[in-house]
Every structure is written in structure tokens, then in C-alpha cells.
Amino acid sequence: xxTAPIVWKSSARRLPASEVxxxxxxxxxxxxxxxxxxxxxxxxxxxxxxxRAGEIFxxxxxxxxxxxxxxxxxxxxxxxxxxxxxxxxxxxxGPRQRxxxxxxxxxxxxxxxxxxxxxxxxxxAFGPIVQGTLRRADALAKAGQMLADAGLRGYERSYPGExxxxxxxxxxxxxxxxxxxxxxxxxxxxxxxxxxxxSVMHEALLAIHARNRGTxxxxxxxxxxxxxxxxxxAVMTSRPCRLKKxxxxxxxxxxxxxxxxxxxxRDLVAETTSVVHEEALKAHALGEKxx
Amino acid sequence: MVAHATxxxxxxxxxxxxxxxxxxxxxxxxxxxxxVVAYVVALLIWQLGSTSPRWLGxxxxxxxxxxxxxxxxxxxxxxxSDPGYWRSWGASFVRVLVGFSAxxxxxxxxxxxxxxxxxxxxxxxxxxxxxxPIPPLAWVPAAIIFWPTQELSIDxxxxxxAFYTMVLNALGGADGIDPRLIQVARSMGASRWNIFHRLVLxxxxxxxxxxxxxxxxxxxxxxxAAEMISGGGSGTSTASGGGLGFFIWNSYVGGSYPQIxxxxxxxxxxxxLSSAALRLAAARFTRxxxxx
Numbered sequence: 001x002x003t004a005p006i007v008w009k010s011s012a013r014r015l016p017a018s019e020v021x022x023x024x025x026x027x028x029x030x031x032x033x034x035x036x037x038x039x040x041x042x043x044x045x046x047x048x049x050x051x052r053a054g055e056i057f058x059x060x061x062x063x064x065x066x067x068x069x070x071x072x073x074x075x076x077x078x079x080x081x082x083x084x085x086x087x088x089x090x091x092x093x094g095p096r097q098r099x100x101x102x103x104x105x106x107x108x109x110x111x112x113x114x115x116x117x118x119x120x121x122x123x124x125a126f127g128p129i130v131q132g133t134l135r136r137a138d139a140l141a142k143a144g145q146m147l148a149d150a151g152l153r154g155y156e157r158s159y160p161g162e163x164x165x166x167x168x169x170x171x172x173x174x175x176x177x178x179x180x181x182x183x184x185x186x187x188x189x190x191x192x193x194x195x196x197x198x199s200v201m202h203e204a205l206l207a208i209h210a211r212n213r214g215t216x217x218x219x220x221x222x223x224x225x226x227x228x229x230x231x232x233x234a235v236m237t238s239r240p241c242r243l244k245k246x247x248x249x250x251x252x253x254x255x256x257x258x259x260x261x262x263x264x265x266r267d268l269v270a271e272t273t274s275v276v277h278e279e280a281l282k283a284h285a286l287g288e289k290x291x
Numbered sequence: 292m293v294a295h296a297t298x299x300x301x302x303x304x305x306x307x308x309x310x311x312x313x314x315x316x317x318x319x320x321x322x323x324x325x326x327v328v329a330y331v332v333a334l335l336i337w338q339l340g341s342t343s344p345r346w347l348g349x350x351x352x353x354x355x356x357x358x359x360x361x362x363x364x365x366x367x368x369x370x371x372s373d374p375g376y377w378r379s380w381g382a383s384f385v386r387v388l389v390g391f392s393a394x395x396x397x398x399x400x401x402x403x404x405x406x407x408x409x410x411x412x413x414x415x416x417x418x419x420x421x422x423x424p425i426p427p428l429a430w431v432p433a434a435i436i437f438w439p440t441q442e443l444s445i446d447x448x449x450x451x452x453a454f455y456t457m458v459l460n461a462l463g464g465a466d467g468i469d470p471r472l473i474q475v476a477r478s479m480g481a482s483r484w485n486i487f488h489r490l491v492l493x494x495x496x497x498x499x500x501x502x503x504x505x506x507x508x509x510x511x512x513x514x515x516a517a518e519m520i521s522g523g524g525s526g527t528s529t530a531s532g533g534g535l536g537f538f539i540w541n542s543y544v545g546g547s548y549p550q551i552x553x554x555x556x557x558x559x560x561x562x563x564l565s566s567a568a569l570r571l572a573a574a575r576f577t578r579x580x581x582x583x
Binding site for chain 1: 469471472474475476477478479480481482485489490493494496577578579580
């Protein structure tokens with residue numbers, strides 16, 4: 001952090017990947033109920049997952065299956081009723097013990113949560129400034145550099161309300177990465193975007209992830225999105241949420257848009273879809289609402 | 292924010308939704324020209340209405356009792372050179388400013404405190420809601436008894452006029468903050484203090500500004516009642532500097548009807564000027580809301 005304000009990129013190149021990668025998550029028997037008494041619903045049932053450090057791990061499942069519950073437990077927004085979650089070998093949360101909120105795990109929300117009264121640059125610089133890890137001027141310089149790296153030069157002085165939803169979403173990812181999180185938690189971040197913007201965002205996310213050595217835990221119900229982004233894709237069962245199947249996406253990074261027409265990609269999508277579809281039917285039968 | 296938005300700009304925006312407008316450039320110049328036309332038409336209606344016995348043969352209801360624009364202009368022209376009239380302006384402005392500032396300075400923190408602390412809200416809000424419906428006018432006798440000086444009594448009644456609006460707007464603004472913004476800030480390592488001064492204090496600005504705009508309007512509405520306390524301050528002349536509100540009442544007692552209208556119009560202008568000043572300030576502070 002002494003010479004250049006942007007150490008992240010350069011240090012990632014200097015060190016062998018094995019030493020830099022962090023963000024391994026072990027979820028063991030995670031269980032979560034909602035409500036109490038007679039209306040108590042089992043949302044997540046003894047769900048176990050192993051997310052490897054540095055990978056893009058995608059969780060797919062029907063709407064309302066409890067994917068977000070898992071993510072919120074990792075983030076520290078609520079507690080589990082049973083099971084444990086470890087991050088890089090350290091206990092993050094156990095039964096009835098909420099994970100500490102911390103900048104090692106930053107969430108990118110579905111509908112965006114940029115501070116509307118701050119400029120794009122101030123939004124991105126927020127984390128290091130409030131944590132006191134960088135002086136204000138350094139934080140702003142680093143934020144400007146990260147925005148430029150993400151192809152967002154020229155938006156620094158705009159307010160979020162003045163930019164498109166695609167730009168906002170990218171800014172939000174950059175803002176999260178400013179905190180150098182071990183894990184980036186993405187909760188259907190591109191759900192509200194149109195198909196064209198979405199495909200641009202996918203490539204942007206892959207490019208950003210390739211430069212930064214952290215884990216990305218990505219939640220979606222869009223199978224194509226899952227296969228295009230994910231190193232591995234976990235399909236979850238409908239309520240209660242449990243691991244149904246993990247698929248290895250053996251298409252090497254960097255992935256170009258063109259792979260979506262390849263046979264391997266289509267096969268993987270078809271395979272995932274058939275697994276997801278069973279669960280979607282079950283969810284439909286239960287009358288699960290969107291969400 | 293949503294609930295209070297009507298006061299500032301919603302008139303213009305809502306009308307665009309209700310009346311699909313022709314795709315024509317709407318310039319500030321055009322709006323100003325239309326405002327001038329509106330004033331001229333209003334004056335014309337006033338002139339015709341107040342002189343209706345002469346040109347129509349019988350008085351139109353209500354409006355024929357209003358002094359003619361001419362007589363008002365004559366009275367006003369005479370008053371412009373009367374230092375007492377300007378002292379009344381000054382006195383009312385100072386009172387509004389004092390009462391209003393007190394309402395902002397106490398109301399905003401109280402609203403924020405209620406928004407941030409459940410126990411405080413549980414204790415304060417029921418009392419607040421019980422006091423709120425009591426009109427400022429009803430506080431006049433109590434204010435006279437409470438406060439040692441006449442001036443403080445007047446300031447207090449004006450303060451009551453704006454206080455509740457300020458509290459409610461601060462409270463509503465803080466309640467309306469998107470909880471995800473707070474979650475995201477906390478997950479980026481923001482402390483409670485950081486969240487308060489970087490999030491809450493910034494996010495409530497628009498709704499506090501709307502509250503101020505509504506509040507200052509109410510203070511000018513209250514000024515007449517409040518200044519009846521004063522009894523005119525020093526002298527007994529119609530323009531002795533007792534404030535614009537007292538000026539109106541005194542003109543009525545003295546039977547000078549054109550002066551009543553002068554006083555009314557003066558308060559209208561004073562309120563218009565204060566709101567315009569606040570709006571200008573608001574636009575500077577909330578550039579970020581413009582694009583939403």
C-alpha cells in the first residue's frame with residue numbers, strides 16, 4: 001500500500017495464485033426457520049456447500065427457495081438456527097450466532113443500493129474512508145483508478161440517479177471490490193436488467209473477477225447466466241432449501257460471449273435446466289411467490 | 292419523502308402525468324411570461340369585481356366589498372414612505388425567523404431521535420400526537436402566561452406553527468431510508484456514528500427541506516394571530532411597527548379597508564419571498580435528487 005494506490009492488481013500478478021486466493025466458504029448443515037409457532041416454516045434444511053477460494057460459485061434455484069437466506073447468513077444480516085459457516089477456516093457463524101458484519105464479505109443487492117446523495121466516485125470510495133484504511137485523498141484516487149479499470153471513466157462526478165442501471169450495477173460491484181473482500185456476495189444483481197445489458201454485465205463481471213482474487217458467490221434463477229459465469233453451479237431444491245446437485249462447468253476462463261452457442265455450453269444449460277425445472281415445478285405446486 | 296413531496300415540485304411533475312403534454316420546449320422564459328399574464332388577469336378580475344356596482348348596476352357578491360386596486364395602490368404608495376410600515380415588515384420577519392429557526396433547531400433533532408430510538412418514540416410520540424392537533428391560535432393565551440415578554444410569546448406561537456411539521460418530516464425522512472443502504476454501509480465497515488452522519492443526516496435532507504418550505508408558509512399564516520398578542524408594540528398609529536399581522540388587525544379596527552389589503556398582500560409577498568429563498572437553498576443542497 002506504499003507506492004501505488006492500486007496494489008491489488010499488481011500484487012495479484014506478483015504472487016502465485018495459491019497464496020493470494022482467499023474466500024473459501026464451508027457451509028455445514030445450515031438450517032433456518034422463518035416465523036414461529038404453528039406458522040413456522042423450514043426455509044433451509046441441513047444445507048452443506050463447499051465454495052473454493054477464488055471461484056465463481058453460482059447457486060441456482062427456483063424463486064423463493066431460500067438461496068438469499070444462505071447469502072444473508074454469510075453476510076451477517078441474520079443468524080442460522082442450526083449448522084455452521086466457516087470462512088477460510090475461521091468460524092463465521094454458528095447456531096443462533098450472527099456473523100459479524102465485515103468488509104471481508106460485501107453484498108451487491110438485486111435492485112442496487114448506491115447512496116443516491118453521493119457521486120459515483122464518493123460511493124466507490126466509501127468503504128476505505130469509513131474503515132479508515134485509506135486517507136480520503138488516497139481512497140478517492142484508488143476509486144478513480146478502479147472505476148477506470150472497469151471502463152467507467154467519466155462517470156466519477158455523476159450521481160447514481162443520473163446513470164443507467166447497467167452503469168449503477170457495475171459501480172456497485174466496483175464499490176464492493178474497493179473493500180478487498182474475500183467474498184463478493186451477489187444476490188441476483190442483474191435481475192432487473194434487460195437481456196442486452198445483462199450480457200454486457202456478464203462479461204464485465206468476468207473481467208473484473210479475473211483481475212481480483214476473491215470468491216464470488218452468485219445467486220440467480222437464470223440458468224444461462226449461471227452456466228456462463230460459474231466455475232461450478234449448485235442447484236438447490238425448492239423449500240426447504242437443500243443442495244440438489246453440483247455441476248462442474250468445464251469451460252475454461254476467459255469465456256467469450258461466443259461460447260453460448262457451443263455444444264458444451266448448450267449441453268450444460270440443458271442439464272442444469274432439467275434439474276432446476278423439477279424444483280421449479282415443485283415450487284409452482286406449492287404456490288411459491290416471486291422473490 | 293413520498294408523503295411530503297407534494298409541496299415542492301410535485302405540482303409541475305404531477306401535471307405532466309395527468310395532462311399528457313405536447314412535445315414542446317418548456318422554457319423558463321415562457322413560464323415567467325405566463326406568471327405575468329396570470330397576475331394581470333387576477334388584477335383585472337379584482338378591478339372589475341370591486342367596481343361592479345358602477346358598471347354593472349348592482350354589487351357582485353363578496354368581491355364588491357373588496358377595496359379597488361386603485362385605492363389599495365394609493366394606500367400602499369402612502370405607506371411606502373412610512374417608516375412604521377417598514378418596521379412592521381422588519382418586526383414580522385424577525386419573529387418568523389426566530390420562531391421558525393427554533394422550530395427547525397428543536398424539531399429536526401426530536402424527529403431524528405424518535406426515528407432512531409424505539410424507547411424515545413414510544414414515550415414521545417403519543418404525547419406529540421396529542422399536542423399536534425391543538426392549533427397555534429389556541430396557544431395564544433397560554434403563550435402570554437408562559438413567557439416573560441410579549442415578544443417571546445409571539446415567537447412561541449409562531450414556533451408552534453412550524454414545529455410539528457419539522458418533527459414529522461425529519462421522522463418520516465429517517466423512517467423512509469432504504470434499509471439496504473444501511474446494511475450495505477454496515478457491511479462496508481461503517482460504524483454507528485458513520486451511519487448516522489454519513490447516511491441518516493444526508494438521506495433526510497430532502498424531506499427536511501420540504502418540511503421547512505411547508506413550515507415557513509405556516510409561520511406566515513400564524514403571524515396574524517400571534518401578533519394580536521402584541522397590541523401594536525409602541526404606539527397606536529396604524530403603522531406603528533407592530534408587525535404585519537398586527538397592522539392588518541389594526542387597519543380593520545381603524546376602518547381603513549385598503550390598508551387591510553395592503554397588509555394582506557404584504558404577508559403574501561413576505562411568504563412568497565421566504566419560500567422562494569428556501570427553494571433556492573434546497574436546490575443547491577439536493578442536486579442529487581434532480582435526476583431521480
